[in-house]
Amino acid sequence: MMLPGFPDAAPLAGLAGGVLIGLAAAVMLLGLGRIAGVSGLAAKAVGLGGSGIARSGAWMFVIGLPLGALIVMLASGGIEVSFASPVTLAIAGLVVGIGTRLGSGCTSGHGVCGVSRLSGRSIVATLTFMATGIATVAIMNALGLEVL
Amino acid sequence: MRTALTSIVSGVLFGAGLALGGMTDPARVRGFLDIFGDWDPTLAFVMGGAVIVMAVAWRIVPRLAEPVFAGEFHLPTKSDLTPRLVGGAALFGIGWGIAGLCPGPGIAALVIEPAAAAIFVVGMLAGMAVVRLFEGASS
Numbered sequence: 001m002m003l004p005g006f007p008d009a010a011p012l013a014g015l016a017g018g019v020l021i022g023l024a025a026a027v028m029l030l031g032l033g034r035i036a037g038v039s040g041l042a043a044k045a046v047g048l049g050g051s052g053i054a055r056s057g058a059w060m061f062v063i064g065l066p067l068g069a070l071i072v073m074l075a076s077g078g079i080e081v082s083f084a085s086p087v088t089l090a091i092a093g094l095v096v097g098i099g100t101r102l103g104s105g106c107t108s109g110h111g112v113c114g115v116s117r118l119s120g121r122s123i124v125a126t127l128t129f130m131a132t133g134i135a136t137v138a139i140m141n142a143l144g145l146e147v148l
Numbered sequence: 149m150r151t152a153l154t155s156i157v158s159g160v161l162f163g164a165g166l167a168l169g170g171m172t173d174p175a176r177v178r179g180f181l182d183i184f185g186d187w188d189p190t191l192a193f194v195m196g197g198a199v200i201v202m203a204v205a206w207r208i209v210p211r212l213a214e215p216v217f218a219g220e221f222h223l224p225t226k227s228d229l230t231p232r233l234v235g236g237a238a239l240f241g242i243g244w245g246i247a248g249l250c251p252g253p254g255i256a257a258l259v260i261e262p263a264a265a266a267i268f269v270v271g272m273l274a275g276m277a278v279v280r281l282f283e284g285a286s287s
Contacts, residue, residue: 017169018197024162033215064159095243097275103236116202129241136245
């Protein structure tokens with residue numbers, strides 16, 4: 001299905017993907033009583049604080065992420081992606097790592113779990129990282145910095 | 149064992165959702181953030197779908213005495229808006245905008261574009277280690 005005015009958008013695939021992500025977070029919430037926040041679970045897995053879940057559980061979740069992507073990749077015959085250069089990726093990763101630990105979460109913990117719970121902290125965090133993300137792309141575009 | 153199984157089911161569903169929704173492609177994520185340019189609204193559908201399902205899940209929580217596979221709920225209780233929260237979120241958004249990757253898609257993409265995703269993930273873990281270092285191991 002195409003979205004009028006946005007020929008590149010994939011609204012149905014996006015919605016289906018979103019529902020799967022919601023189900024994933026619901027399994028974590030209703031099954032184990034915890035927030036499916038990727039940054040917190042990744043930090044826990046490698047022993048850098050984060051979620052209160054057992055470390056083995058954090059590892060299982062983190063390992064599940066590429067496994068799930070692999071299933072979609074095999075079922076769909078490949079996923080097209082374009083990534084930034086190694087230096088750009090390293091810098092971005094560093095900033096994301098620092099920011100998510102200081103801000104206690106990322107797109108999953110704040111954006112999905114917290115916003116759906118109507119948590120004030122998560123709504124503020126989500127609006128903030130959306131705003132700085134939009135500003136970052138706008139500034140980079142204005143400077144002619146093409147990273148992908 | 150129940151924790152491990154539940155966690156991997158959650159992780160696999162999560163990773164599949166990210167890949168299906170196009171979030172493992174940084175171009176799509178940056179396209180969403182590019183509201184002043186050639187805007188791609190796909191991420192809004194991903195976010196919307198996830199939030200709707202989770203809104204239902206949150207309505208179920210009060211009806212459960214305890215989680216299905218665990219003894220008790222461990223949910224965030226903080227409600228204070230601190231400079232640390234806003235500053236951290238602001239930094240995260242900058243990193244997200246630079247390369248079009250947040251933690252979930254970065255890790256999930258390890259099977260799609262292994263070398264590039266690994267660089268991002270190593271950078272991210274280094275960033276987390278920096279915060280840990282400055283805070284001490286107490287938190």
